[in-house]
Amino acid sequence: MSTGLPLVTTADRRNRLGRRHRLAPSARAATLGEVADAVVALHATDAATVYLSARARLAEGYGPPAIERALYEDMSVVRLLSMRNTLFAVSAEFAPYVDSSTARAIAAKERRTFLKHLAEDGQGLGADWLAAAETAALDALDARGPLTGSQLSAAVPVLQQKITIGRGKKYEAETGVATRVIRLLAADGRIRRDRPRGSWTSSQFRWRHTQPWPAVPAAEARAEIARRWLRAYGPATEADLKWWTGWTLTDVRKALAAVGPEQVRLDDGGAALVCPGDTGPEPATEPWAALLPGLDPSAMGWADRSFHLDPAHRPALFDYAGNIGPTVWWNGEIVGGWAQRQDGEIVWRLLAAPGRDAEEAIGTEAARLGAWVGDARITPRFRTPLERELVS
Template sequence: MRHVPDAERRARLAVRHGLHPAHRLPDPVAVTRAMTVLHATEPSTVHLSVQARADGVTAAAVDAALYDSRAVVKQLAMRRTLFVFSRDLLPAAWGSASARVAEQERRKIAANVVAAGLAGDGEAWLEEAREEVFAVLGDSDGLSAADIREAVPMLDVKVGTSSTSKWGAPIPIAPRVLNWLGARADIVRGANTGHWRISRPAWARMKHWLGEPAVPLPEAEGYAGLARRWLWTFGPGTEADLVWWLGATKGAVRRALADVGAVQVSLDTGGVGWLLADDLEPVADPGRWAALLPVLDPTTMGWRGRGFHLDADDTPHLYDTNGNGGTTAWLDGRIVGAWVQDEVGTVRTLLRRPVDPEGQALLDAEAARLTAWLDGVRITNVYASLLMKSARLP
């Protein structure tokens, strides 16, 4: 069994993720493919994840890949999370992780519809809502959720759920139905009608948006496709890492690992990791580097076990209790802190411990690079870590 030390895992991260300056990537599509997916829960994350890995790529170029060429597409998938996929990987998600989310959402919404007295048959109500949304969208380039709700009155209602607000108030059903249809690949978040840092999507039929029907892969083949891409991006990783990342069962993950012919390797933790059979050659240390990554960046969210790049004492300062990561400052493959912006948009790093002068210079250079790229645009975050919240900037 080949041994992959933590130092090599950090070297793989630097090279595969396009974070070392010598390994930067050319465009948003290349970044998306290299990272398997980009997190899109916070809309600015997509653009900032590309910025960190590609020189000279503007926010407009990211928008063009999303909404003009449509080479990358937003899709609800693993762990009921919104991601950006390259088009070639979408069928794998549609047949596996997205289908799992869609089924979970279907059951919940149908039960809530019956409990709220909207219909005696929740499944039939959902099918009617689906057909109504299809009829309204037609072959248009998209309508806002508000427009859809106005055109489909049956969606303009609120229902109670098992996870309503802390005050127990019912919540609107329209966003949940649209998310369900999105997970099914019936519809898609199309053009964004707001600034790139704000999510105001126009929903469109998936087949219209892509110019072809959405054809999912069979479930097992889909999970294998996602696992293969994940192993190349994040490997070596453990079974627990992949179960967490996919939001799947252990059985599905074990079958996927077998289907792709993954090979066991030993790790410094004493545990077992997995690599693709044609990816066993050592990856050399590319040299020193620094990176400033956004909230929920795919590198920050790639593994459940983060010991090889994060001190355990730092975890509660950089991640919430659900494992959502805030902004991160990386030096030589380890998270050393976070970053924030001051009132005029200048990026500042917040370090958990001192770093050497050369490392500080690398971090300062990345802060200047990001400040210039943002050009005065200030980012607000839902998932702000304790370290980010602790900032006291003038």
């Protein structure tokens, strides 16, 4: 590697994270759409994550009701099954690119798999039956929606059908079709998640009939995602982008070639990629502390997170499947974890020694989080050793 490459230091990378991910107080966003675009996509597998990730990046006064309006009334941010076959929330302007680059292929694969299961079940169900079931579900949503999955199943008798998966095999199991049909409709963009039953922490979503996203050429869509991702997460590597998107290596390389990234040198002597012209040093922000939820994009944006996470902290902060739990940050580095107890108290523990100023700022941020959450109770979908310990 040439030593003549521009150097982007670990400090630069942490400064970028604080400013570009809207975590420093002076960089906080005015809308949920700005937050989603700043990090490209918000993890949405856990309903509370979208709200808590947004809270850490939004200006004061932007509470859960405003986020709900953005998601379910303005629909300026929408949920899509996309990168790594995972649910993300993205801005409506960006959604067609995510859909065309990633969600279309996932939807096609899901449909092939389900049709295979229908054929193997032996009841004579197939593509015609599935098309009729989907039409009946959409008709019910038009007449009575929005509806939860259980309400939709009750309203559409064909969705109460059961099939056997793996007939004659060790893993043979009888299952209903409603969840699979709803998942296919959502993957195709013909239905979208609406306001859930219960509070903002609930994942029991209602469903609404909508029109699919406008088509964008897949190669163009992947290039746009790669460009935005490099702007938010660069310096980063080809391997980081492949991990984050779940694309094939061929698609990753074609998308990067379309962007034309520049190469930079890192502190450890390795090389990484940035957007064209994005090689300069990043000015420091004011000191900042953040309490981010499990699966927050700032913790999940790279395959290699060593610039902001000491590998020694991984056993406490990750579950067995590699999902990161709630984290405490100081100036672009993960220094601990946090949890909410049943009485509502926000508790946290440092895994590093960032100093007295950091501890005071983290305590202030924990109090701000507790006031924002109010009476809501948050239990992460993916429990980690430290989070469990803090609430025990």
